[in-house]
Amino acid sequence: MQRSPAALARLGLRHDEPIRFRRNNTGRWVVGKVVGIEPDGSILLRDPDGSARSLRAEVVEIRRPGSQGRLRWRVVSDVAVTWEQLEMFGTDPVAPTLFDE
Incomplete structure (x- = not known):
């Protein structure tokens, strides 16, 4: 599990930040606190x-x-920074150019 501020920042989160969820995806929202990121990418909370x-x-x-x-309130997957995933492909993100130089 990753608890470092850098790992949390990749998803746009901070340690002990309020986060809400629904038990069994039904019912009322419950507010908890962010703890870390699991190896499978899920969010660990209390x-x-x-x-x-x-x-x-x-x-x-x-x-x-x-x-x-x-x-x-916004869904974490909408807030998460997606530029980090580009590292998986082994290339650096490059801004497109209009003209070849």
């Missing part, structure tokens, strides 16, 4: 009872500023 849970980024939400600056 619920209000102190129990650890590992959930996919598509089913948890964090608070981020919206278009008008007001905090709102």
